[in-house]
Amino acid sequence: MENGDLLKVYIKVDKERIVDIKFQVAGCPKTMKRKSNKKPSKEGGKLMKVGVSSNGRYLDSMLDPRMGRCDYFLIVDSESKEFQVVDNSAANASGGAGIKAAQTLLDSGVEAVITGNVGPNAWEILQAAGIKVYKSVSTTVESAIKAFNEGTLEVIEAAGPAHGGLRMG
């Protein structure tokens, strides 16, 4: 640290693994700003199988902000960009679409999900499965993955409104 800025780093260790890391800064506005930008998770950048809700079957398809009611999930290897397409059979379900979609994602072995909104039921499933959810809207699947790799995607930390997909669709 230059200019006499003060930096305090906190780490939380569980069974010899770092499970959480935080830091506090006191210093010039520039430094402070860097701190507030630092919100994104460190998981981004790690090699992962990521499920992305999508309007289409390709990497340049638009990301669909609706998780339960999107047409497809693209299951993308975050590093090699290799992907497979999974139809979202929940898209036309009369009820419980989020639950079914979350189950589809789980069964395809994803470790993280990128979408716009996750309702309370789907949230319960993804939480129980320990799958992290990242928020992204109005972008292509490819650039969402890029942002994920760069660690700039916001982590979704609570369930959004129920039936969000029905309102948007």
Next chain:
Amino acid sequence: MIISVLSGKGGTGKTLISVNLAAVLDNVQYLDCDVEEPNGFIFLKPQLRGKEAVKVKNPIVDIEKCLACGQCVKACQFNSLALVKEKVIIFSKLCHSCGACLLVCPAQAITEIDREIGFVEEGTMGDLACYQGKLQVGEPMAIPIIKQLKTKINGQRNVILDCPPGSSCSVVNSIEGSDYCILVTEPTPFGFHDLQIAVSLVRKMGIPFGVIINKNQLGSNIILNYCQKEEIQILGAIPFSKEIARIYSEGKLLANHGHYWNRYFRDLAHQVGEVIGHETVSCN
């Protein structure tokens, strides 16, 4: 004779018509099937006699026996089950109690338990028998309550069914088995739009019906023109009146306010009785 009162659009006057009909007829059972927000008892003021719980069956999983095979999740047509990390998660509010998960489980790990979702209540006012169902706040499924409520129907009596608004499952279940439907509407674009949906519903179900135009104003012929074109019987009109609104807002029966309105609802009952050729429609 079973008469159902429905509307399509909410707030057009189903309860106004239902409670006043119930009040002028003889040998009546009044059933408030609007179980999300029953309000007929406010007007009929019955003396409450009894209350019974409405319960639905929901699955529970014995973790000791469960093989985490996921058969139950696949079998569930309502997406109320999920398999996460070899554990079944149950979303009870989506469960339709069909029992498919029990049938497919190879390990007999699933059993059913009762879950209370509301109640059915009954009371009397003179010789008028009143029933209402009430769904607990936060519960999404009204059908089990409506079904239990309808077990109270006595075929020997005149039955007035005060239906929920809309034209979805809860309305279909309410009007099923009715001899006649009264469609209450108002001369607004919303009233008209939802009336058309209600008309296609009762036509599909093959139940004879007629229309009452509530909050009627001279010059607004939107409902009138439609009914004439479609050859739908208009049973009557009730004017858009501050006086009626006042009586209603005080929780009073219009039929008790002067001869005109008492006569009006008796005539309405006679009209319906004539259409379906029923002779037991008599008034007190």
